[in-house]
Amino acid sequence: MxxxxxxxxxxxxxxxxxxxxxxxxxxxxxxxxxxxxxxxxxxxxxxxxxxxxxxxxxxxxxxxxxxxxxxxxxxxxxxxxxxxxxxxxxxxxxxxxxxDVIEFAHNTALIGTIDADILGDDDDASQEISSTVILSNDVYLKQVAYQLSPGRFKARGYNQIYEQTYINGVTFNDQNRGVFNYAAIGALNDLTRNGNVVNYNNVNDFTFGSIGGTTDINMRASNYAKGGKVTLSYTNRNYYLRGMASYSTGLMDNGWAVTGAVGGRYSDEGNVDGTFYRNISYALAVEKQLDGGRHSISLTTFGSPVQRGQQGASFQEVYNLVGDNLYNPNWGYQDGKKRNARVVKAYDPTVILSHIWQINDKTNLTTGIGTHYGRYGGTALNWYNAPDPRPDYYRYLPSYYADSEDIYNKYTDLWRSNNTSVTQINWDELYHINALAAREGQESALYMVEERRSDLFETSLNSVLNTIIGRNHKLTAGIGLRHSRSKQFKTVDDLLGAAYVLDIDKFAERDFPGDGQTIQNDLNNPNKKAKEGDVFGYDFRLNINSANVWVQNQYTTRKIDFYYGTKLSYTDFYRDGKMKNGRYPTSSYGKGKTHTFIDYGLKAGLTYKISGRHFLTGNISYQTEAPLPNVAYISPRITDNTVDLESGKVLSMDINYIFSLPSLSGRIAVFQTNFYDQMKRSSYYHDAERTFVNHVLTGMNQVHRGFELGLDYKINNNWGVNFAGTVAQYYYSNNPDGTISYENGKEVDVEEKVYLNDYYIGGTPQIAGTIGVSYFYDFWFLNLNLNGFAQNYVDIAPIRRLASSYAGITPGTDEYDAYKHLTGQERYGSAATLDFSIGKILYLPNKHSINFNLSFNNILNRKNIKTGGYEQGRMDVTSANKFPSKYYYMQGFNCFLNTSYKF
The missing domain is CATH 2.60.40.10 (Immunoglobulins)
Structure with a gap:
């Protein structure tokens, strides 16, 4: 005893x-x-x-x-x-x-959020990079995320919905589209440079995670040291000038901390003709620490309203005719001034309240609630019973008249003469046609500009508990609650001199002559005469709720670390129509069916410590995910109809060898991710039915697999060499089911299998790499990088992979040759670019400093590098080249001069 x-x-x-x-x-x-x-x-x-x-x-x-x-x-x-x-x-x-602190332009972590001049809010318009905060210290990721971004490189081929972004512990990927709105923090770089980063789906302290990685940006006031910073930048990208200023009190003796920032970006015209950029930004963070720091309460608010003119994709024929791969079909002259038809107007003011409770020396609880109202609108031309106003419409190109040499030569000469009334939107002519129609008693607009709105009000609550249990066990658990209300509608932006626009469907009017009901966009307001500012066309809400609970356990031993975690989530959403559509009178108006999903996730990982400098790690995860409301509905603008919805599944695994020697560090990885039961919706004009259609794919499977290598070699105190590259394959692995819905209501929905098996997933190079040489001396920094891109494919159109599209075609005919052409997949040529940068830090008395960075991207001015593109939904088996693909090209030589003063 x-x-x-x-x-x-x-x-x-x-x-x-x-x-x-x-x-x-x-x-x-x-x-x-x-x-x-x-x-x-x-x-x-x-x-x-x-x-x-x-x-x-x-x-x-x-x-x-x-x-x-x-x-x-x-x-x-x-x-x-x-x-x-x-x-x-x-x-x-x-x-x-x-x-040793790194302060250099090409360390994008120090720049903070990748700036919006190389971001696009629209998938097809994004010229360079998927949205991401580059805070990772991984030797591979920190190189490819910046150096390869001009080629639209995506790590492991993952879409943005698999990258999660938190701010002060609160999740901000919107529940409708699944992505984070990086425009909300534009020109706030100094306040978004710090945070916790999770590479891929590794273990972490604030969330269950996602396969594309997770970032928690820390914008609490005490996170910033006392002092200020003023920054001025010049670039020849989408904007020319950027200014930012920030100041922080630091954590004062009374427990308070205050940080504020303002910024802005501007260009009257960017590097691409017809584009422009106007943006201001603000942020204010206030924090109070109580009880010796055991409690911290912080309030953060920020916003970054922006207006920007967009670039559009076009055909290779057009690029060749004008001699410019950066040709932009979205603009034209009005009264001698350039005007862009595609203008984005966005503003997403945000407020976050956060509380950190240090319960004891082993346990802390972080709770945050955030709310934001995102106003997002994009303008576009629309027309009724009038010729297509787009300058690169296929009937206005020489190739359409290939059978008539005289007409072909005439159109070729018109395009090559650079006559902007031909090569660009003729705004004056659109006004003139509306005026002529009004004189004939036709007051309704033949041409007008509409704004397509996608607003979002969202509130999120997250709470995470971290605790140490014993010597070798760490427990992390959390809950999340979210409510979102997405408002989808369009308004009349500019009637181009007309009195109003009649709110009817132009395709239904042609297909149902004399039918006064079917043609109505809103039976509750028939024949509405919509004026500027009025809602018309479509108007509905998406109400989305979700909740999740998750837990992770980490264990540490002398030679092995391992973790496992699980997550349970609930999601529901429904459509609430505000218009009674004439084609779908019983399924368009009012509250629709509520779709409910219960999902789960499992993850685990192990680290084997070969020694203090050599590690083997492995990670595996399996998650089910509710479909995004943005793609769940077949024709959401006019009906509540859906296919049989089910959760998608994602199985992901990787094995890594990580080493850190005195002069050499790196990571070698092999990965594979299988996607099951995914959904995708594409929209296009259907020539046979002569109407706009929505094509929804369900049960779609994909495989992403490959190798990653990142190396960083320090030759001596001055010279270093680094390399990062990947060899991968991203492809569709089955033939999904497809549903085609005709918006004119003339035909019933058609279900047909889409033959995608073994086609490559487009939109990102599947082989890419960068090798760089760096030099440092007396706080001078020089970098030279050679970047390469290969195996990038065009995004394919589902309608070209339907058996019915080629019914009756036999080998040995012209139609069979067209079939072979239309079902092939274009691969872009390999490409290389060269970048150079130089920087200097001047340290001044009283801990002040001046920093300047000058970077030159694509210094060989390569403008012939395709970075993206897509097949048209339109097709003609009697003329395979009638509807060619549209492309985006890399911008040529870019420079970026950044100067800052810290005090």
Whole structure:
């Protein structure tokens, strides 16, 4: 009995000593001795991590005594490791840890969010990069995300819906489209540069995760050191000028911290003719820490209203005729001034309230609620019983008249003469035609500009508990609640001199002559005369609710770390129509069917520590996901109809070898992701039925697999070499079911299998890489990178893979040759670009500094590199080239000059 009592007392004493053992230090700039914020400090032997605060301080509590290794990682520093000997029953002081801070343009983590001049809000209009915050310190990801972005490179081929973005612990991927709106934080780079990053679907401290990676941007006021920064930039991209200013009080003695920022971007005309950019931005963060920092309450608000003129894709024939692969069909002259028909107007004001509760030295609870109202609109030309106003309409091109040499030559000469009344939108002519019609008693617009709105009001709540259980176990659990209301409608933007536009369907009017009901867009307001600012055409709401609960467990041993996690989620959504459509009077108006889904996720991973510098890791995850409302409905503008909806499934796995030697570090990975039961909707004009159609694919499977390699070699203190590249395959792995819905209501929906098996997924190079040389001396920075792209394919049109499209065609005929051409898939040519950049930091007295960066992208001015494109939905088996693909090309030589003053 005495022996048991002695053992029990000894055990309690050991626990007491364990609880009182800690480690404390400060991370500072090796040159300026300023504190470095946001550095992740890890005790490798105990798998414990903390992040430095505004003072650069880090503190571990309740840790085990003994020898261990401290690892310091951040996108803004050169990674560093340091041995420590932790003594029991005391707070061990390691003092100042000096790190080399990287301040250079090509370290995109320091730029913060990839700027909107290389982002597009529309998939087809995005000229360079999928939206992402580049905060990763992974040797592969931090290189490819910036260097390969001009070629539209996507890591592992994943779409943006698989990249999750949080701000102050609150999720902000919208529930309708599934993506984060990066325009909401445009020109707020200084406030979005810090955060927690999860590479792919690895274990983390704030969310269950997603296969494309997750970022939690930290915009709490105490996250910023005291001081200010003013930045001025020039570029020849989508905007020319950018200005930003920010100031932070730092965490004051009274527990308050305040940070504010303003910014803006402007160009009267960008690098592409007819485009423009006008943007201002603001942010304010206030935080109060209570009870010695055990409680932190923060309020953050920001917004970035923007107007921008868009570039459109066009045909290779047009690019050849005008001699410019950056030709933009979206603009024309009006009264001698350029006017763009495709203008985006967006504003997404956001407010986030966050609370952090340090319950004890092992447990903390982070809770946040965020709300935002996103106003997004895009203008477009529309026309009624009048010729197509688009300058590159196929009937206005020489190829349409290939059988008549004289007419062919005439149109060729008109295009090559660069007569903008031919090559661009003729705005003056559109006004003139409307005026002539009015004189003849036709007051309804033949031509007009509409604005297609997709607004979103959304509120999200997230709460996450992190706790240490014993020496080797960490538990993370969280809940999330969300409500979204998406408003989908269009308004009359400009009647181009007409009095009104009659709210009827132009295709139904032609196909149902004399039928006054079927042609109506809203039977509750028949023959409505819509004027500027009025809603017309379609108007509906999507109401979306979701909830989830998840848990992750991490275990650490001397040689092996492993984790597992699970997630359970609930989603429901329904359509609420505000117009009673004449083609679908019983399914367009009022509240529709509520669609409900229960989904789950499982994940696990293991790290084998070969040594302190060599690791093998493996990760596997399986998740089911409710379909996005944005693609769930067949023809959402006019009816509540859907196919049989089911959750998609994603199975993903990877194996990585990671090494970190004194001069060489890197990662080698092999990955495979299988997508099952996915949905996709495409819309196009159907020539045979002479109406607009929606084509929904269901049960679609995809495979993404390949290799990744990232290397970083330090030759000496001045020279370094890095490489990042991937060899992959992304392809469709089955033949999904398809449903075609005709918006004129003349035909019933058609169901037919779509033959996609073994076609490649377009939109991103499947082989890509970059190799760079860097030089550093006396705070001069130079970088030279060679980038390569290959195996990029055009996005395919489902209608060209239907058996019915080629019924009756036999080998040996012209139609059979057309069939072979129409069912092939174009692969773009391989390409290479060269980039160069130079930067300098000048340190001034009183811890002030001036930083300038000058980067030159595509310095060989390669304008013949296709970065994206898509097949048309229209097709003609008697003339295979009648409806060719449309393409986007890489911009030519770009420069970016950035200067900043920190004080």
């Amino acid at each position: 005495k022996g048991k009592l002695l053992f029990f007392m000894t055990f309690l004493l050991s626990l007491s000593g364990y609880a009182q053992t800690g480690l404390k230090g400060y991370v500072i700039n090796s040159v300026t001795s300023d504190p470095v914020i946001g550095v992740q400090v890890t005790l490798q032997g105990q798998n414990r991590s903390v992040t430095t605060d505004a003072k650069g301080e880090f503190l571990f509590q309740s840790i085990a005594a003994g020898e261990d290794i401290l690892a310091f990682n951040s996108p803004g520093i050169n990674a560093k490791v340091q041995k420590v000997n932790i003594l029991a029953n005391r707070i061990n002081e390691v003092g100042d840890v000096r790190v």
